[in-house]
Amino acid sequence: MLDKLFKGELSLGATFWKFGVLGLIILHFAMRTFASLLAGHLKGRTIYDFFMHHFHIVYTSKLSILWALCYMSTFAILVFYSYKIIIAVWLSSKNYNKSVWLVQLARLGILAMVFLVWGRILVR
Numbered sequence: 423m424l425d426k427l428f429k430g431e432l433s434l435g436a437t438f439w440k441f442g443v444l445g446l447i448i449l450h451f452a453m454r455t456f457a458s459l460l461a462g463h464l465k466g467r468t469i470y471d472f473f474m475h476h477f478h479i480v481y482t483s484k485l486s487i488l489w490a491l492c493y494m495s496t497f498a499i500l501v502f503y504s505y506k507i508i509i510a511v512w513l514s515s516k517n518y519n520k521s522v523w524l525v526q527l528a529r530l531g532i533l534a535m536v537f538l539v540w541g542r543i544l545v546r
Contacts, residue, residue: 427441429510473490504540
């Protein structure tokens with residue numbers, strides 16, 4: 423199914439709404455959840471500062487390591503998924519021949535959605 427999605431073989435509506443909008447919202451929610459779980463262990467520090475200056479393999483909480491790994495994994499998945507879903511919507515919109523307006527709205531909409539999700543992550 424994901425192979426068909428990333429090749430642009432699914433319908434524009436399914437690609438945009440189900441995988442584009444809903445997929446990005448789910449990944450954003452997962453990332454925010456892991457960030458809030460990790461925040462309790464960081465005590466006001468950034469992740470970089472924590473792991474560069476205050477991390478010790480024996481004395482550091484195992485949960486903080488787990489939440490950091492989950493957060494960073496979700497971040498990596500979101501980077502990959504954002505790139506692939508933009509391409510998927512673009513390819514799927516090439517096959518859509520009913521309305522030029524909907525093609526352009528889907529392309530603009532997925533770009534706006536990706537920028538919105540990344541803006542909420544990076545500004546935070």
